[in-house]
Amino acid sequence: METLIQTxxxxxxxxxxxxxxxxxxxxxxxxxxxxxxxxxxxxxxLALLASVKSPAVRWPLMVWVDFFRAFPPLVLxxxxxxxxxxAGLELGGFVCVAVAFxxxxxxxxxxxxxxGIDSVAAGQVEAARSTGLSRLQAMAYVVLxxxxxxxxxxxxxxxxxxxxxxxxxxxxxxxxxxxxxxxAQSITYNPTPIVVAAVIYFAMLWPVVRLLSRxxxxxxAGR
Amino acid sequence: xxxWERFTDTFLNxxxxxxxxxxxxxxVVVTIELALLIVVTGIAAGLTLALLRSxxxxxxxxxxxxxxxxxxxxxxxxxxxxxxxxxPSVDLSPSGFASTWLSLAFVLMAFSEEIFWAGITSVARGQWEAARSTGLSFGQTLMHVVLxxxxxxxxxPxxxxxxxxxxxxxxxxxxxxxxxxxxxxxxxxxSYNPSPLMMGAAAYVVxxxxxxxxxxxxxxxxxxxx
Numbered sequence: 001m002e003t004l005i006q007t008x009x010x011x012x013x014x015x016x017x018x019x020x021x022x023x024x025x026x027x028x029x030x031x032x033x034x035x036x037x038x039x040x041x042x043x044x045x046l047a048l049l050a051s052v053k054s055p056a057v058r059w060p061l062m063v064w065v066d067f068f069r070a071f072p073p074l075v076l077x078x079x080x081x082x083x084x085x086x087a088g089l090e091l092g093g094f095v096c097v098a099v100a101f102x103x104x105x106x107x108x109x110x111x112x113x114x115x116g117i118d119s120v121a122a123g124q125v126e127a128a129r130s131t132g133l134s135r136l137q138a139m140a141y142v143v144l145x146x147x148x149x150x151x152x153x154x155x156x157x158x159x160x161x162x163x164x165x166x167x168x169x170x171x172x173x174x175x176x177x178x179x180x181x182x183x184a185q186s187i188t189y190n191p192t193p194i195v196v197a198a199v200i201y202f203a204m205l206w207p208v209v210r211l212l213s214r215x216x217x218x219x220x221a222g223r
Numbered sequence: 224x225x226x227w228e229r230f231t232d233t234f235l236n237x238x239x240x241x242x243x244x245x246x247x248x249x250x251v252v253v254t255i256e257l258a259l260l261i262v263v264t265g266i267a268a269g270l271t272l273a274l275l276r277s278x279x280x281x282x283x284x285x286x287x288x289x290x291x292x293x294x295x296x297x298x299x300x301x302x303x304x305x306x307x308x309x310x311p312s313v314d315l316s317p318s319g320f321a322s323t324w325l326s327l328a329f330v331l332m333a334f335s336e337e338i339f340w341a342g343i344t345s346v347a348r349g350q351w352e353a354a355r356s357t358g359l360s361f362g363q364t365l366m367h368v369v370l371x372x373x374x375x376x377x378x379x380p381x382x383x384x385x386x387x388x389x390x391x392x393x394x395x396x397x398x399x400x401x402x403x404x405x406x407x408x409x410x411x412x413x414s415y416n417p418s419p420l421m422m423g424a425a426a427y428v429v430x431x432x433x434x435x436x437x438x439x440x441x442x443x444x445x446x447x448x449x
Contacts, residue, residue, distance in 0.1 A: 007312045066439065069386070070431035072393035075404055075424055082408070083417040086233050161387075164298035171397060178301055182308075191309035198301050205296035213292075216341060 010192045017184035017193040024180025025200055031094075031166045031176055035101040036159055042106020047113035048139070068107035074168055076100045081172040093172035105162050112154045116147030153215040160208050164201070177201065236418040243410040243419045250406030251426050253320075257402060258389045260324050265331025266385070272332065273339035277365065287336070294333035299391050302326040307398040319398035331388045338380050342373030379442040386438055390431060403427060 050061055068076075080096040091099070120143045128138035148155070170179035181197035276287050294302070307322035317325065346369045354364040396405035407423025 004313065008309065066432065066435045067428065070390075070435040071424070071427055072390040072404070072431075074393040074396070075427055078404065078408065079420060079424055082411065083234070083420050086417045087230070160296075164296075167298035167300045168394075170300070178298070178304065182304065185308065191305070191312050194301070194305050194309060198297055198305055201298060201301060202293060202296050206292055209292050209295045213337065216337070217344070 007190065008192060008195050010190055013184075013188050013190050013192040014196055017181075017188060017196065020180050020184045021177065021193055021196050021200070024175060024177040024197070027175050027180075028163075028166055028177040031097065031169060031174065032163045034098060035105065035166065036162055038098060038102045039105030039109050039162055042102045043109025043111075043113050046106060046110030047117055050110070050114045051117055051139070065107045065110055068104050069111075071104070073100060073104045073165060074171065076104055077168055077172055093169065093174040096172055097166070097169045097174055101162065101165070105158070105165070108158050108161075109155070112151050112158060113147065115154070116151035117143055119150045120146045153212060156208065156215070157212055160205060160212065163205065167201075234417055234421050236416055239414045239416045239418040240422055243406075243414065243422065246406045246410050247403065247419065247422050247426055250401060250403035250423065251430065253400065254392050254402040254426075254430065257320065257324060257392045257395065257400070261327045261331060261389060261392070262385055264324075265328040265388070266335050266381070268328065268332035269335030270339050272336040273343060274365070276336070276340055277343055291333040291336050294329045295337070299326055299330050299388075300394050300397065302329065303394055303398055319395060319400040322398050323392065323395035323400055327388055327391050327394075330391075331385065334384045334388065335381060338377045338384065339373070342377040343369060345376055346372050375445060378445040382438045382441050386431070386434055389434075390427075393427070403430075 046061065046065065049057055052058075077096055077100045080091060080100055081093060084091060084096075124142055124146070125138050128142040129135070133141065166176055167178040169176045170182065173179065175183075177197050177200060178194075181193040184193035185191055272287050272291070276284050303322050303326040306317055306326055307319060310317055350368055350372075351364060354368040355361070359367065392400075392402055393404045395402050396408060399405065403423045403426050407419045407426075410419035411417055
């Protein structure tokens with residue numbers, strides 16, 4: 001037991017590594033605040049395009065979305081980070097993460113928002129249009145607010161996944177929580193910093209998981 | 224050399240591709256092995272937990288909910304790193320393959336337990352009571368009445384989640400698993416040419432795109448009819 005604590009919860013190392021890990025936490029929060037809106041924006045663009053009922057738009061869109069659902073985000077990230085420099089384009093880890101998330105999580109958000117828009121009855125749009133609202137106004141003021149509410153649990157669940165996914169930034173040297181923890185681990189030769197990072201992730205995201213679990217159960221009970 | 228030729232020479236270099244094709248293919252085999260292992264063990268463990276939870280033993284259920292929450296809130300990469308770099312300190316040295324398999328199987332277990340449990344609770348209480356009153360045992364009711372209805376409901380979300388988690392096999396490259404991305408990355412640094420990476424990317428698309436399309440089909444096929 002003593003050695004277990006010395007190895008995984010070493011108090012001295014927790015204190016020494018704390019500033020390093022904390023800087024990582026700050027970057028993870030900042031990164032999340034950047035990539036979640038970016039993904040939502042990408043998703044909104046896709047969902048709005050999908051509301052155009054022309055097959056010439058729908059099919060390429062479906063292929064686009066399925067492509068990014070099939071493509072592992074880490075591969076996308078490595079492709080941008082290690083592949084693009086060969087074309088003379090060096091974006092840096094941070095920008096690569098932003099672009100990869102815009103593409104990857106945008107596809108997921110897009111699917112969710114599309115389902116939300118589809119869930120709003122067609123009569124609503126017709127009614128809104130007949131009161132003189134333009135198509136864009138009907139979408140912004142009538143359809144989207146209801147659509148978002150209908151798929152709120154899915155949006156939240158995807159946002160949780162996006163925040164977890166920011167840990168991929170560690171692979172391209174973005175100094176977020178996991179990266180900083182691994183730095184601290186290699187300095188101290190002790191896995192305690194990684195345990196600390198895991199505890200921070202858990203403390204930060206557990207409330208969200210609990211909330212989601214409740215929302216999902218309620219949705220099911222409502223059937 | 225035109226710029227197009229320069230582009231293909233860099234990103235789609237035939238000579239480099241041919242040379243590293245065997246490496247990428249061996250990566251494909253490792254990815255498929257890893258993915259199948261994760262799917263089978265993760266879903267089996269998730270179903271087992273959901274069935275245990277239906278026994279309604281309070282302390283056990285608290286434990287199950289905690290474990291599920293834990294693996295839903297931790298990023299998979301953090302779990303992989305923790306197992307791979309943490310356990311050697313207590314004289315357990317799981318390989319990168321084992322670390323990735325265990326981590327992603329735990330994550331899939333957590334998500335699939337939630338989905339199976341949601342499916343089981345969605346079957347109306349009256350069905351349980353009716354089945355029990357016809358003389359079926361608890362186990363028989365579960366097997367013959369509840370699960371067949373519950374599982375149908377779980378198929379679309381389970382398919383999506385399984386695809387999302389199986390894609391995570393690429394994370395194995397961080398702990399030196401020789402799967403597609405790992406092979407492609409080392410081939411790229413050996414040849415100083417990104418063509419192997421393009422090949423690896425193509426391999427992922429070939430492997431997972433049909434699964435996503437099939438998932439879309441399954442989603443509509445098993446959709447809950449209101």
